[in-house]
Amino acid sequence: MPQERELTPRAVLTGLILGAVLTPCNVYAGLKIGWSFNMSIIALLFGVAFWRPLAARGHVPGWTPKESNISQTTASSAASIISGGLVAPIPAYLLITGRPLAMGPMMAWVFAVSFLGVWVAWYLRPLLIERGQLRFPAGVATLETLTDIFAHGREALRRIAVLAGAALISAITKAVDAFVMTLPKWAPGAWFGHYTLALEPSLLLLGFGGIIGLRVGLSLLAGAVLAWGLLGPALVARGLVTVPPDPAASLFGPLVEWLLWPGVSLMVAASLTSFLWQIVSALRTRGDGSRPRMRPALARPLAGPLLGLLAASAMTVALQMALFDISLPMALVAIPFAVLLATVAARVVGDTGIPPIGAIGKVSQLGFGVMAPGQAVTNLMTANVAGGAAGQCADLLNDLRTGHGLGASPTRQVLAQCVGVLTGSVVGVVVYLALIPDPAMLLTEQWPAPAVATWKAVAEALSAGLGAVPVEARAAMALGALAGLAIGLAEHLLPPQQRRWLPSPVALGLAFVIPGSVSIMMCLGAVLVAIVTRLRPTLAERFAVAASAGLIAGESLMGVAAAVVSMAR
Numbered sequence: 001m002p003q004e005r006e007l008t009p010r011a012v013l014t015g016l017i018l019g020a021v022l023t024p025c026n027v028y029a030g031l032k033i034g035w036s037f038n039m040s041i042i043a044l045l046f047g048v049a050f051w052r053p054l055a056a057r058g059h060v061p062g063w064t065p066k067e068s069n070i071s072q073t074t075a076s077s078a079a080s081i082i083s084g085g086l087v088a089p090i091p092a093y094l095l096i097t098g099r100p101l102a103m104g105p106m107m108a109w110v111f112a113v114s115f116l117g118v119w120v121a122w123y124l125r126p127l128l129i130e131r132g133q134l135r136f137p138a139g140v141a142t143l144e145t146l147t148d149i150f151a152h153g154r155e156a157l158r159r160i161a162v163l164a165g166a167a168l169i170s171a172i173t174k175a176v177d178a179f180v181m182t183l184p185k186w187a188p189g190a191w192f193g194h195y196t197l198a199l200e201p202s203l204l205l206l207g208f209g210g211i212i213g214l215r216v217g218l219s220l221l222a223g224a225v226l227a228w229g230l231l232g233p234a235l236v237a238r239g240l241v242t243v244p245p246d247p248a249a250s251l252f253g254p255l256v257e258w259l260l261w262p263g264v265s266l267m268v269a270a271s272l273t274s275f276l277w278q279i280v281s282a283l284r285t286r287g288d289g290s291r292p293r294m295r296p297a298l299a300r301p302l303a304g305p306l307l308g309l310l311a312a313s314a315m316t317v318a319l320q321m322a323l324f325d326i327s328l329p330m331a332l333v334a335i336p337f338a339v340l341l342a343t344v345a346a347r348v349v350g351d352t353g354i355p356p357i358g359a360i361g362k363v364s365q366l367g368f369g370v371m372a373p374g375q376a377v378t379n380l381m382t383a384n385v386a387g388g389a390a391g392q393c394a395d396l397l398n399d400l401r402t403g404h405g406l407g408a409s410p411t412r413q414v415l416a417q418c419v420g421v422l423t424g425s426v427v428g429v430v431v432y433l434a435l436i437p438d439p440a441m442l443l444t445e446q447w448p449a450p451a452v453a454t455w456k457a458v459a460e461a462l463s464a465g466l467g468a469v470p471v472e473a474r475a476a477m478a479l480g481a482l483a484g485l486a487i488g489l490a491e492h493l494l495p496p497q498q499r500r501w502l503p504s505p506v507a508l509g510l511a512f513v514i515p516g517s518v519s520i521m522m523c524l525g526a527v528l529v530a531i532v533t534r535l536r537p538t539l540a541e542r543f544a545v546a547a548s549a550g551l552i553a554g555e556s557l558m559g560v561a562a563a564v565v566s567m568a569r
Contacts, residue, residue: 006066007412012419014050015074018043019423021557022079024431028556030087031435031442033208033518034450034510036080040142040399042163042549043075044068048149049160065150066408072142073399073413074420077114081424083357083391084110086432089384091449092456093324094439096376103429105323111425112315113388116335118417119309120342120389121396122410128350128397129404136350139401146402159546166550170203171558177201178562185517195228196252196445196515204559205518207551209525210544212507217526219504223511224519227259231476240472252445252515256453261473262480263512264457268362269481270505273488275348275363281492305414316385324381330372331382337367338386345390346397355394358451358506361387362458369462376463380455392421434563450513484509 005011022043026036051063090109094101101109129136149156177183187198209217232255235241241254313335320331341360349355364383372378396417403413436442442449461469469477487505494502511519529548533540 004066005064007070008067011067011070012074012416014047015071016419016423018046018075019078019420020427022075023081023424023427024560025553025556026079026082027086027428027431028559030082031447031449033514036082037552038138039079040072040076041145043072044146045156045160047071048156065146065406068146069403069406069408070416074416077395077417077420078424080391080395081110081114081428084114084388085384086428088451088455089380091439091442091452093380095456103433107425107429109319109323111421112319113385114392114421116312116316117342117389117392118396119305119312120339121393122305122414124343124346125400125410128346129401136398136401139398143402143405162543163546163550166547167554170551170554173203174555174558194251195232196250196517197228198517200517200521202521203551204555205521206525207548209522210529210548212526214526214530216504216507217523219507220511220519221523222503223508224516227512228516250445256513258470258473259512260453260457261469262476263509264454265477265480266484267506267509269484270488271358272362273485277492320381324377326378330378334382334385338389341386342390342393346393349394357387357391360390365458374463376459379459379462431560434567445515448514450510453513
């Protein structure tokens with residue numbers, strides 16, 4: 001029986017092209033709302049939609065499931081490159097130091113920390129997928145979608161048609177806003193617009209709302225009302241923020257400098273509480289009475305992967321020293337620290353499907369805040385090593401779980417991942433610099449960049465202590481931390497029936513550092529999908545994700561194109 005085609009040139013090239021197209025979507029969305037989208041299923045749909053009709057007409061050999069897997073592995077690794085720091089620690093470094101980072105060094109840095117994560121994932125694969133048999137929900141979802149598509153070919157074309165139609169509508173809307181006329185926000189009164197509580201003409205936000213779910217959407221709305229509807233006016237009334245002279249001007253800029261402190265405290269406390277709880281749970285005795293096999297991650301030192309891990313480590317250490325003047329001891333410590341935290345993150349992803357990259361970053365920042373006190377740059381960029389490695393490690397393990405279900409070759413998937421990382425590093429940096437040619441554009445209503453605000457705030461607080469926090473915000477910061485701790489514990493202690501009524505602490509905190517209009521639109525998207533799911537559950541299951549992804553892709557790609565045109569002018 002002939003072997004099924006897998007790592008073919010067309011599979012890699014398809015993944016490379018799709019990765020180059022999808023990476024800008026995550027960079028754009030990350031700078032807008034601080035979140036990104038797993039592109040595995042979208043890349044899978046596009047690959048099948050292109051090659052299967054050609055194969056049906058006899059123009060090319062049949063497109064195989066394993067080729068699909070290689071293609072989506074390449075594309076998803078490129079799109080997940082933002083975990084390498086493009087929308088968080090790197091912009092935070094630029095804002096803190098004022099020192100620009102050239103395109104070439106930025107590409108090398110993003111590639112190095114992501115490349116490190118690839119080899120950590122390689123050594124974790126036998127432990128977590130083959131012997132540990134963790135579920136890896138995102139990988140299983142991709143596997144189920146792939147199996148369903150190859151069993152029912154027409155379904156893939158229908159989903160692609162919905163995705164393409166939504167993307168076209170979203171792109172046209174953004175093009176009108178960028179090139180024809182500025183589409184206005186709508187608010188029931190000037191007061192609401194003053195405090196950013198308005199409807200924003202962004203279909204991308206509706207798309208993200210459709211993906212995040214009703215609980216997160218309502219939590220965003222509650223956080224927006226609390227931050228921008230209650231706290232904001234109170235701060236203005238007490239004279240704690242400087243109000244611009246123009247009464248029609250937005251108060252986002254003055255208020256976010258105060259509101260980010262309680263918001264960041266809430267997110268960090270909740271994330272760390274949940275993160276530590278999951279570590280403790282993983283170390284406890286399993287329900288069947290057996291204990292998890294705590295074998296070391298580096299259990300199979302094969303020559304090729306070991307050379308890859310050593311090369312990635314050496315590259316990361318050298319770049320820390322050359323680009324950021326980090327001392328050799330701190331640069332060396334960052335490597336085992338990153339491996340350790342990426343291992344923990346991989347375990348969390350395998351159990352829950354949620355990559356705790358934000359929590360990993362905060363743990364790293366806290367750790368290096370103790371080891372290198374008062375050094376904001378060391379704090380940021382050593383933590384970037386852990387975050388970047390954990391992000392790519394989680395992405396590859398999900399893809400390897402898909403491949404495991406297909407009987408695919410892990411070695412070939414790792415090679416595809418490396419191609420994707422290289423593609424994402426180049427495309428991601430080019431897109432970032434096109435969107436944000438001046439770091440002063442960040443932390444504004446146009447580019448809220450909430451992840452940048454979070455990393456910057458934590459680095460400043462750890463290096464300058466409470467002196468970095470406005471005096472009046474310190475009590476709010478403590479309250480935010482207590483609220484995050486309480487919700488984080490409740491998420492694990494309450495029974496499932498009661499847990500679903502808890503707000504999402506990350507969404508609550510995020511609403512403090514993005515305009516209220518963003519939270520409102522995302523909540524609206526979540527509500528719309530929830531209504532469709534209630535009335536037509538089968539229709540929502542088949543097309544909700546595809547339509548939402550199309551809205552995200554259309555606006556983000558057109559937004560990047562508009563930025564490039566603006567630079568050319």
